[in-house]
Amino acid sequence: MTIDAGLNWAGNHRYTAGRLAAPTTIGELRAEVTAADHARAIGSRHSFNALCDTEGTLISTASLPGDILIDEATMRVHVPAGVRYGELSRRLEAEGFALPAMASLPHISVGGAIATGTHGSGDAAQSLAATVSGLELMTADGDLRRLVRGDDDFAGAVVSLGALGIVTRVTLDLEPTYQVEQRVYEGVPVDVALENLDAITSGATSVSLFTTWKNPDVIDQVWHKRRPDRDADAPATVFGAVPASGPRHPVPGNPAFACTTQLGEPGAWLDRLPHFRLDHTPSSGTEIQSEYLVPRRHAVDALRAIRSLAGRIAPLLQVAEVRTVAADDLWLSPASGEDVVALHFTWHPRTTEVLALLPTLEAALEPFEARPHWGKVSTIGADRYAELYPRLPDFRDLVDRFDPHGVFHNAQLRATVLP
Numbered sequence: 001m002t003i004d005a006g007l008n009w010a011g012n013h014r015y016t017a018g019r020l021a022a023p024t025t026i027g028e029l030r031a032e033v034t035a036a037d038h039a040r041a042i043g044s045r046h047s048f049n050a051l052c053d054t055e056g057t058l059i060s061t062a063s064l065p066g067d068i069l070i071d072e073a074t075m076r077v078h079v080p081a082g083v084r085y086g087e088l089s090r091r092l093e094a095e096g097f098a099l100p101a102m103a104s105l106p107h108i109s110v111g112g113a114i115a116t117g118t119h120g121s122g123d124a125a126q127s128l129a130a131t132v133s134g135l136e137l138m139t140a141d142g143d144l145r146r147l148v149r150g151d152d153d154f155a156g157a158v159v160s161l162g163a164l165g166i167v168t169r170v171t172l173d174l175e176p177t178y179q180v181e182q183r184v185y186e187g188v189p190v191d192v193a194l195e196n197l198d199a200i201t202s203g204a205t206s207v208s209l210f211t212t213w214k215n216p217d218v219i220d221q222v223w224h225k226r227r228p229d230r231d232a233d234a235p236a237t238v239f240g241a242v243p244a245s246g247p248r249h250p251v252p253g254n255p256a257f258a259c260t261t262q263l264g265e266p267g268a269w270l271d272r273l274p275h276f277r278l279d280h281t282p283s284s285g286t287e288i289q290s291e292y293l294v295p296r297r298h299a300v301d302a303l304r305a306i307r308s309l310a311g312r313i314a315p316l317l318q319v320a321e322v323r324t325v326a327a328d329d330l331w332l333s334p335a336s337g338e339d340v341v342a343l344h345f346t347w348h349p350r351t352t353e354v355l356a357l358l359p360t361l362e363a364a365l366e367p368f369e370a371r372p373h374w375g376k377v378s379t380i381g382a383d384r385y386a387e388l389y390p391r392l393p394d395f396r397d398l399v400d401r402f403d404p405h406g407v408f409h410n411a412q413l414r415a416t417v418l419p
Protein backbone atom coordinates (compact mmCIF):
# COMPACT_ATOMS: atom_id res chain seq x y z
CA MET A 1 0.00 0.00 0.00
CA THR A 2 1.53 3.33 -0.93
CA ILE A 3 0.96 6.33 1.29
CA ASP A 4 2.31 9.05 -0.97
CA ALA A 5 -0.88 10.99 -0.25
CA GLY A 6 -0.63 10.26 3.48
CA LEU A 7 -0.70 13.11 5.95
CA ASN A 8 -0.10 13.44 9.67
CA TRP A 9 -3.08 14.15 11.97
CA ALA A 10 -2.76 17.93 11.59
CA GLY A 11 -2.35 17.69 7.81
CA ASN A 12 0.76 19.90 7.86
CA HIS A 13 3.17 17.12 6.89
CA ARG A 14 2.84 14.87 3.85
CA TYR A 15 4.84 11.67 4.34
CA THR A 16 7.46 11.08 1.70
CA ALA A 17 7.72 7.34 2.44
CA GLY A 18 6.91 5.09 -0.47
CA ARG A 19 5.39 2.32 1.58
CA LEU A 20 3.28 1.83 4.69
CA ALA A 21 3.51 -1.53 6.40
CA ALA A 22 1.21 -2.61 9.22
CA PRO A 23 2.73 -5.84 10.56
CA THR A 24 0.50 -7.99 12.73
CA THR A 25 3.16 -10.42 13.96
CA ILE A 26 6.75 -10.09 15.14
CA GLY A 27 7.72 -12.19 12.11
CA GLU A 28 6.06 -9.72 9.72
CA LEU A 29 7.73 -6.84 11.54
CA ARG A 30 11.11 -8.54 11.20
CA ALA A 31 10.55 -9.11 7.47
CA GLU A 32 9.70 -5.41 6.95
CA VAL A 33 12.59 -4.08 9.02
CA THR A 34 15.27 -6.33 7.53
CA ALA A 35 14.07 -5.74 3.95
CA ALA A 36 14.12 -1.95 4.25
CA ASP A 37 17.05 0.34 3.44
CA HIS A 38 15.28 2.92 5.57
CA ALA A 39 12.37 2.57 7.95
CA ARG A 40 10.60 4.45 10.77
CA ALA A 41 7.90 3.60 13.26
CA ILE A 42 4.65 5.49 13.06
CA GLY A 43 2.19 5.63 15.97
CA SER A 44 -1.06 7.60 15.84
CA ARG A 45 0.45 10.38 13.63
CA HIS A 46 -0.12 13.21 16.11
CA SER A 47 3.32 14.76 15.68
CA PHE A 48 3.42 18.06 13.83
CA ASN A 49 6.76 17.64 12.06
CA ALA A 50 8.67 15.19 9.88
CA LEU A 51 10.06 13.15 12.77
CA CYS A 52 8.10 10.05 11.72
CA ASP A 53 9.03 10.24 8.10
CA THR A 54 11.45 8.14 6.05
CA GLU A 55 12.41 7.71 2.44
CA GLY A 56 11.76 3.99 2.94
CA THR A 57 9.03 2.12 4.83
CA LEU A 58 6.77 3.60 7.48
CA ILE A 59 5.92 0.85 9.93
CA SER A 60 2.65 1.32 11.74
CA THR A 61 2.67 -0.04 15.28
CA ALA A 62 -1.12 -0.10 15.54
CA SER A 63 -1.52 -3.80 14.71
CA LEU A 64 1.53 -5.20 16.48
CA PRO A 65 0.52 -8.14 18.63
CA GLY A 66 0.40 -8.40 22.39
CA ASP A 67 -1.95 -8.15 25.30
CA ILE A 68 -2.09 -5.60 28.07
CA LEU A 69 -0.69 -7.55 31.02
CA ILE A 70 -1.05 -6.07 34.51
CA ASP A 71 1.42 -7.30 37.12
CA GLU A 72 -0.15 -6.43 40.46
CA ALA A 73 2.87 -7.65 42.45
CA THR A 74 5.27 -5.18 40.82
CA MET A 75 2.60 -2.51 40.12
CA ARG A 76 3.52 -2.51 36.45
CA VAL A 77 1.77 -3.04 33.15
CA HIS A 78 3.24 -4.54 29.96
CA VAL A 79 1.67 -3.08 26.82
CA PRO A 80 2.10 -3.30 23.05
CA ALA A 81 3.76 -0.04 21.92
CA GLY A 82 0.97 0.81 19.50
CA VAL A 83 -1.78 0.91 22.13
CA ARG A 84 -3.36 4.32 22.65
CA TYR A 85 -3.51 5.81 26.14
CA GLY A 86 -7.29 6.03 25.78
CA GLU A 87 -7.67 2.26 25.51
CA LEU A 88 -4.91 1.46 27.99
CA SER A 89 -6.32 3.76 30.67
CA ARG A 90 -9.83 2.25 30.34
CA ARG A 91 -8.40 -1.22 30.94
CA LEU A 92 -6.29 -0.04 33.89
CA GLU A 93 -9.23 1.71 35.53
CA ALA A 94 -11.40 -1.38 35.12
CA GLU A 95 -8.85 -3.30 37.17
CA GLY A 96 -8.30 -0.61 39.81
CA PHE A 97 -5.04 0.91 38.53
CA ALA A 98 -3.91 4.27 37.21
CA LEU A 99 -1.09 6.14 35.54
CA PRO A 100 0.42 9.13 37.35
CA ALA A 101 0.00 11.52 34.40
CA MET A 102 -1.68 11.86 31.01
CA ALA A 103 -1.14 14.20 28.06
CA SER A 104 -3.88 16.65 27.04
CA LEU A 105 -5.25 14.00 24.67
CA PRO A 106 -5.69 10.23 25.12
CA HIS A 107 -5.61 9.57 21.36
CA ILE A 108 -1.83 9.06 21.13
CA SER A 109 0.09 5.78 21.17
CA VAL A 110 2.36 4.83 24.06
CA GLY A 111 5.29 4.26 21.67
CA GLY A 112 4.87 7.65 19.99
CA ALA A 113 4.40 9.54 23.25
CA ILE A 114 7.46 8.16 24.99
CA ALA A 115 9.66 8.53 21.89
CA THR A 116 9.05 12.31 21.94
CA GLY A 117 9.03 13.03 25.68
CA THR A 118 5.31 13.83 25.70
CA HIS A 119 4.07 15.22 29.03
CA GLY A 120 1.02 16.37 30.93
CA SER A 121 1.11 18.98 33.69
CA GLY A 122 1.89 19.05 37.39
CA ASP A 123 4.71 20.14 39.67
CA ALA A 124 5.27 16.50 40.61
CA ALA A 125 4.20 15.02 37.25
CA GLN A 126 7.08 13.68 35.19
CA SER A 127 6.86 13.09 31.43
CA LEU A 128 5.01 9.97 30.30
CA ALA A 129 8.39 8.50 29.34
CA ALA A 130 9.52 8.63 32.97
CA THR A 131 6.95 5.97 33.89
CA VAL A 132 8.65 3.50 31.53
CA SER A 133 10.52 0.84 33.45
CA GLY A 134 11.32 -1.43 30.52
CA LEU A 135 11.01 -1.74 26.77
CA GLU A 136 11.58 -4.19 23.95
CA LEU A 137 12.62 -2.98 20.53
CA MET A 138 13.47 -4.48 17.17
CA THR A 139 16.74 -3.24 15.70
CA ALA A 140 17.54 -3.04 11.99
CA ASP A 141 19.04 -6.55 11.92
CA GLY A 142 15.73 -7.99 13.16
CA ASP A 143 16.90 -8.69 16.70
CA LEU A 144 14.62 -8.01 19.64
CA ARG A 145 16.44 -6.26 22.47
CA ARG A 146 15.07 -5.69 25.96
CA LEU A 147 16.19 -2.84 28.19
CA VAL A 148 15.12 -2.24 31.77
CA ARG A 149 15.52 0.73 34.09
CA GLY A 150 19.04 0.63 35.51
CA ASP A 151 20.67 -0.82 32.36
CA ASP A 152 23.47 1.38 31.03
CA ASP A 153 21.64 2.31 27.82
CA PHE A 154 18.14 2.55 29.26
CA ALA A 155 18.05 6.29 30.00
CA GLY A 156 19.07 6.97 26.40
CA ALA A 157 16.63 4.53 24.84
CA VAL A 158 13.23 5.70 26.13
CA VAL A 159 12.99 9.16 24.53
CA SER A 160 14.52 7.61 21.41
CA LEU A 161 12.99 9.77 18.66
CA GLY A 162 12.48 6.44 16.89
CA ALA A 163 16.20 6.36 16.10
CA LEU A 164 17.09 3.02 17.66
CA GLY A 165 14.46 0.74 16.15
CA ILE A 166 10.80 -0.17 16.42
CA VAL A 167 9.64 -0.39 20.04
CA THR A 168 7.33 -3.38 20.28
CA ARG A 169 6.47 -3.56 23.99
CA VAL A 170 6.70 -1.16 26.91
CA THR A 171 6.45 -1.66 30.68
CA LEU A 172 4.93 1.20 32.68
CA ASP A 173 4.76 1.95 36.41
CA LEU A 174 1.29 1.96 37.94
CA GLU A 175 -0.42 3.30 41.00
CA PRO A 176 -3.82 2.50 42.49
CA THR A 177 -6.75 4.25 40.81
CA TYR A 178 -7.65 7.71 42.09
CA GLN A 179 -10.26 10.38 41.63
CA VAL A 180 -9.78 13.85 40.15
CA GLU A 181 -11.95 16.96 40.19
CA GLN A 182 -11.50 19.48 37.40
CA ARG A 183 -12.30 23.18 37.71
CA VAL A 184 -11.68 26.11 35.36
CA TYR A 185 -11.06 29.58 36.79
CA GLU A 186 -11.17 32.66 34.57
CA GLY A 187 -9.16 35.87 34.45
CA VAL A 188 -5.86 36.24 36.33
CA PRO A 189 -3.94 39.49 35.70
CA VAL A 190 -0.63 38.50 34.06
CA ASP A 191 1.43 40.49 36.57
CA VAL A 192 -0.28 38.67 39.44
CA ALA A 193 0.22 35.32 37.72
CA LEU A 194 3.93 36.00 37.20
CA GLU A 195 4.42 37.13 40.80
CA ASN A 196 2.66 34.01 42.09
CA LEU A 197 3.49 31.44 39.45
CA ASP A 198 4.77 28.78 41.85
CA ALA A 199 1.77 29.23 44.13
CA ILE A 200 -0.57 28.87 41.14
CA THR A 201 1.05 25.77 39.67
CA SER A 202 1.21 24.08 43.08
CA GLY A 203 -2.50 24.73 43.65
CA ALA A 204 -3.54 21.26 42.46
CA THR A 205 -2.00 18.00 41.24
CA SER A 206 -2.22 19.26 37.64
CA VAL A 207 -2.52 22.93 36.66
CA SER A 208 -2.58 24.55 33.21
CA LEU A 209 -2.77 28.22 32.32
CA PHE A 210 -4.37 29.14 28.98
CA THR A 211 -4.32 32.48 27.23
CA THR A 212 -4.70 33.85 23.71
CA TRP A 213 -2.38 36.81 24.38
CA LYS A 214 -5.01 39.00 22.67
CA ASN A 215 -4.99 40.90 25.94
CA PRO A 216 -1.36 40.79 27.12
CA ASP A 217 -2.46 41.74 30.63
CA VAL A 218 -4.69 38.73 31.36
CA ILE A 219 -4.30 34.95 31.58
CA ASP A 220 -7.72 33.78 30.37
CA GLN A 221 -8.12 30.41 32.13
CA VAL A 222 -6.51 28.38 34.91
CA TRP A 223 -7.39 24.67 34.80
CA HIS A 224 -7.15 22.84 38.12
CA LYS A 225 -7.14 19.05 38.25
CA ARG A 226 -7.39 18.27 41.93
CA ARG A 227 -6.85 14.93 43.66
CA PRO A 228 -9.13 14.90 46.71
CA ASP A 229 -6.90 12.25 48.30
CA ARG A 230 -3.83 14.54 48.20
CA ASP A 231 -4.60 18.17 47.42
CA ALA A 232 -5.88 21.01 49.58
CA ASP A 233 -9.54 21.95 49.24
CA ALA A 234 -10.48 23.63 45.97
CA PRO A 235 -9.95 27.38 46.29
CA ALA A 236 -12.88 29.78 45.84
CA THR A 237 -10.72 31.91 43.53
CA VAL A 238 -7.20 31.63 42.08
CA PHE A 239 -5.36 34.92 42.53
CA GLY A 240 -8.38 36.86 41.28
CA ALA A 241 -9.61 34.28 38.76
CA VAL A 242 -13.18 33.18 39.44
CA PRO A 243 -14.78 29.79 38.76
CA ALA A 244 -16.18 29.49 35.22
CA SER A 245 -19.98 29.54 35.11
CA GLY A 246 -20.07 26.43 32.88
CA PRO A 247 -17.80 23.95 31.10
CA ARG A 248 -15.09 25.49 28.95
CA HIS A 249 -12.91 24.55 25.97
CA PRO A 250 -9.41 26.03 26.12
CA VAL A 251 -9.52 27.14 22.48
CA PRO A 252 -12.02 29.99 22.09
CA GLY A 253 -15.00 29.13 19.89
CA ASN A 254 -14.72 25.36 20.32
CA PRO A 255 -17.37 23.22 22.02
CA ALA A 256 -16.87 22.30 25.67
CA PHE A 257 -18.48 18.88 25.09
CA ALA A 258 -15.19 17.79 23.48
CA CYS A 259 -13.50 18.34 26.86
CA THR A 260 -13.41 16.21 29.97
CA THR A 261 -15.90 16.90 32.77
CA GLN A 262 -15.39 20.09 34.77
CA LEU A 263 -17.24 22.08 37.47
CA GLY A 264 -15.60 20.03 40.23
CA GLU A 265 -17.56 16.82 39.59
CA PRO A 266 -15.31 14.00 40.80
CA GLY A 267 -14.42 11.24 38.38
CA ALA A 268 -11.73 8.73 37.53
CA TRP A 269 -8.22 10.01 36.68
CA LEU A 270 -8.50 8.99 33.02
CA ASP A 271 -11.64 11.11 32.54
CA ARG A 272 -10.16 14.28 34.04
CA LEU A 273 -6.36 14.39 33.53
CA PRO A 274 -6.55 14.78 29.72
CA HIS A 275 -8.28 17.99 28.63
CA PHE A 276 -9.89 16.26 25.64
CA ARG A 277 -12.21 13.26 25.36
CA LEU A 278 -11.15 10.23 23.34
CA ASP A 279 -14.44 10.15 21.41
CA HIS A 280 -14.06 13.74 20.14
CA THR A 281 -11.52 15.68 18.11
CA PRO A 282 -8.87 16.99 20.50
CA SER A 283 -7.94 20.66 20.62
CA SER A 284 -9.37 22.65 17.67
CA GLY A 285 -8.46 20.02 15.08
CA THR A 286 -7.35 22.73 12.64
CA GLU A 287 -3.95 23.77 13.89
CA ILE A 288 -0.24 23.34 14.19
CA GLN A 289 1.61 23.36 17.50
CA SER A 290 4.96 24.45 18.95
CA GLU A 291 6.22 24.05 22.49
CA TYR A 292 9.37 24.95 24.42
CA LEU A 293 10.40 23.51 27.77
CA VAL A 294 12.34 25.91 29.96
CA PRO A 295 13.98 25.30 33.37
CA ARG A 296 11.62 26.55 36.07
CA ARG A 297 14.20 29.03 37.36
CA HIS A 298 13.66 30.88 34.02
CA ALA A 299 9.86 30.51 33.88
CA VAL A 300 8.89 34.07 34.78
CA ASP A 301 11.50 35.69 32.53
CA ALA A 302 10.56 33.40 29.65
CA LEU A 303 6.89 34.29 30.04
CA ARG A 304 7.82 37.99 30.11
CA ALA A 305 9.72 37.49 26.86
CA ILE A 306 6.66 35.84 25.28
CA ARG A 307 4.41 38.61 26.57
CA SER A 308 6.66 41.22 24.95
CA LEU A 309 5.89 39.51 21.61
CA ALA A 310 2.14 39.26 22.25
CA GLY A 311 1.30 41.67 19.43
CA ARG A 312 3.05 39.40 16.90
CA ILE A 313 2.00 36.11 18.45
CA ALA A 314 -1.71 36.77 18.99
CA PRO A 315 -2.77 37.09 15.30
CA LEU A 316 -1.44 33.57 14.58
CA LEU A 317 -2.42 32.00 17.88
CA GLN A 318 -5.50 29.99 18.86
CA VAL A 319 -4.33 29.51 22.42
CA ALA A 320 -1.13 29.24 24.48
CA GLU A 321 -0.79 26.87 27.43
CA VAL A 322 1.64 26.95 30.36
CA ARG A 323 2.27 23.68 32.23
CA THR A 324 4.86 22.31 34.63
CA VAL A 325 6.76 19.03 34.29
CA ALA A 326 8.97 17.42 36.93
CA ALA A 327 12.57 16.48 36.12
CA ASP A 328 13.61 13.04 34.93
CA ASP A 329 16.96 11.47 34.03
CA LEU A 330 16.23 10.46 30.43
CA TRP A 331 18.97 11.78 28.15
CA LEU A 332 16.76 13.41 25.49
CA SER A 333 13.76 14.23 27.63
CA PRO A 334 13.04 17.97 27.46
CA ALA A 335 12.66 17.73 31.25
CA SER A 336 15.99 15.96 31.63
CA GLY A 337 17.88 17.00 34.73
CA GLU A 338 15.66 19.84 35.94
CA ASP A 339 12.02 20.74 36.64
CA VAL A 340 10.65 22.69 33.68
CA VAL A 341 7.80 24.89 32.61
CA ALA A 342 6.30 23.94 29.23
CA LEU A 343 5.35 26.92 27.04
CA HIS A 344 2.94 25.69 24.39
CA PHE A 345 1.40 27.40 21.34
CA THR A 346 -1.60 26.14 19.35
CA TRP A 347 -1.28 28.11 16.12
CA HIS A 348 -3.74 28.68 13.32
CA PRO A 349 -2.65 26.40 10.46
CA ARG A 350 -0.93 29.27 8.63
CA THR A 351 2.33 27.40 8.31
CA THR A 352 4.30 29.96 6.32
CA GLU A 353 3.51 32.76 8.75
CA VAL A 354 4.13 30.58 11.80
CA LEU A 355 7.49 29.43 10.41
CA ALA A 356 8.37 33.08 9.77
CA LEU A 357 7.59 34.02 13.38
CA LEU A 358 9.26 31.07 15.13
CA PRO A 359 12.88 32.29 14.79
CA THR A 360 11.90 35.50 16.62
CA LEU A 361 10.11 33.56 19.34
CA GLU A 362 12.96 31.08 19.62
CA ALA A 363 15.56 33.88 19.81
CA ALA A 364 13.55 35.45 22.63
CA LEU A 365 13.52 32.13 24.50
CA GLU A 366 17.15 31.21 23.77
CA PRO A 367 18.59 32.83 26.92
CA PHE A 368 16.27 30.59 28.93
CA GLU A 369 17.65 27.28 27.57
CA ALA A 370 14.36 26.45 25.83
CA ARG A 371 14.21 22.91 24.53
CA PRO A 372 11.70 22.40 21.70
CA HIS A 373 9.14 19.56 21.97
CA TRP A 374 10.40 16.78 19.70
CA GLY A 375 6.98 16.24 18.12
CA LYS A 376 6.08 19.85 17.38
CA VAL A 377 7.11 22.58 14.92
CA SER A 378 10.41 24.38 15.54
CA THR A 379 13.15 25.98 13.45
CA ILE A 380 15.98 25.35 15.91
CA GLY A 381 19.06 23.83 14.25
CA ALA A 382 21.57 21.11 15.08
CA ASP A 383 24.14 23.38 16.75
CA ARG A 384 21.67 24.44 19.39
CA TYR A 385 20.59 20.88 20.23
CA ALA A 386 24.19 20.06 21.08
CA GLU A 387 24.13 22.87 23.65
CA LEU A 388 20.72 21.99 25.05
CA TYR A 389 21.35 18.27 25.64
CA PRO A 390 24.61 17.41 27.44
CA ARG A 391 24.02 13.68 26.87
CA LEU A 392 23.65 14.10 23.08
CA PRO A 393 27.13 12.62 22.38
CA ASP A 394 26.12 9.54 24.37
CA PHE A 395 22.85 9.32 22.42
CA ARG A 396 24.75 9.48 19.11
CA ASP A 397 27.00 6.70 20.31
CA LEU A 398 23.93 4.67 21.27
CA VAL A 399 22.39 5.20 17.84
CA ASP A 400 25.64 4.12 16.17
CA ARG A 401 25.70 0.92 18.21
CA PHE A 402 22.01 0.04 17.76
CA ASP A 403 21.69 1.17 14.13
CA PRO A 404 25.18 1.21 12.55
CA HIS A 405 23.85 1.54 9.00
CA GLY A 406 21.45 4.38 9.77
CA VAL A 407 18.29 2.53 8.74
CA PHE A 408 16.24 4.64 11.17
CA HIS A 409 17.89 7.96 10.32
CA ASN A 410 15.79 10.53 8.48
CA ALA A 411 15.92 14.14 7.33
CA GLN A 412 14.47 15.51 10.58
CA LEU A 413 17.09 13.71 12.68
CA ARG A 414 19.87 14.89 10.38
CA ALA A 415 18.63 18.47 10.81
CA THR A 416 18.57 18.24 14.60
CA VAL A 417 20.47 15.60 16.54
CA LEU A 418 22.23 13.37 14.00
CA PRO A 419 23.85 15.88 11.59
Ligand SMILES: Cc1cc2nc3c(=O)[nH]c(=O)nc-3n(C[C@H](O)[C@H](O)[C@H](O)COP(=O)(O)OP(=O)(O)OC[C@H]3O[C@@H](n4cnc5c(N)ncnc54)[C@H](O)[C@@H]3O)c2cc1C
Binds near residue numbers: 048051115166373
Ligand atom coordinates in the same frame (compact mmCIF):
# COMPACT_ATOMS: atom_id res chain seq x y z
C1 LIG B 1 -4.13 17.74 19.60
C2 LIG B 1 -2.77 17.38 20.14
C3 LIG B 1 -2.52 17.55 21.49
C4 LIG B 1 -1.25 17.23 22.01
N1 LIG B 1 -1.05 17.36 23.35
C5 LIG B 1 0.17 17.07 23.87
C6 LIG B 1 0.41 17.18 25.26
O1 LIG B 1 -0.50 17.41 26.05
N2 LIG B 1 1.67 16.97 25.70
C7 LIG B 1 2.70 16.68 24.86
O2 LIG B 1 3.84 16.57 25.32
N3 LIG B 1 2.48 16.50 23.53
C8 LIG B 1 1.24 16.68 23.03
N4 LIG B 1 1.02 16.48 21.69
C9 LIG B 1 2.12 15.94 20.86
C10 LIG B 1 2.08 14.41 20.83
O3 LIG B 1 1.92 13.90 22.12
C11 LIG B 1 3.38 13.85 20.27
O4 LIG B 1 3.59 14.34 19.00
C12 LIG B 1 3.41 12.31 20.25
O5 LIG B 1 4.63 11.90 19.71
C13 LIG B 1 2.28 11.74 19.43
O6 LIG B 1 2.25 10.34 19.56
P1 LIG B 1 1.93 9.45 18.25
O7 LIG B 1 1.61 8.08 18.69
O8 LIG B 1 0.93 10.15 17.42
O9 LIG B 1 3.35 9.49 17.57
P2 LIG B 1 3.72 9.69 16.04
O10 LIG B 1 3.48 11.12 15.67
O11 LIG B 1 3.08 8.66 15.21
O12 LIG B 1 5.30 9.43 16.13
C14 LIG B 1 6.12 10.32 16.86
C15 LIG B 1 7.56 9.78 16.90
O13 LIG B 1 7.59 8.59 17.65
C16 LIG B 1 8.21 7.55 16.92
N5 LIG B 1 7.54 6.32 17.29
C17 LIG B 1 6.22 6.08 17.34
N6 LIG B 1 5.98 4.82 17.75
C18 LIG B 1 7.20 4.23 17.92
C19 LIG B 1 7.64 2.93 18.27
N7 LIG B 1 6.76 1.97 18.58
N8 LIG B 1 8.96 2.68 18.30
C20 LIG B 1 9.86 3.64 18.02
N9 LIG B 1 9.50 4.90 17.68
C21 LIG B 1 8.19 5.19 17.63
C22 LIG B 1 8.00 7.91 15.46
O14 LIG B 1 8.98 7.34 14.63
C23 LIG B 1 8.15 9.42 15.54
O15 LIG B 1 9.50 9.73 15.54
C24 LIG B 1 -0.24 16.75 21.14
C25 LIG B 1 -0.52 16.53 19.78
C26 LIG B 1 -1.78 16.82 19.30
C27 LIG B 1 -2.08 16.56 17.86
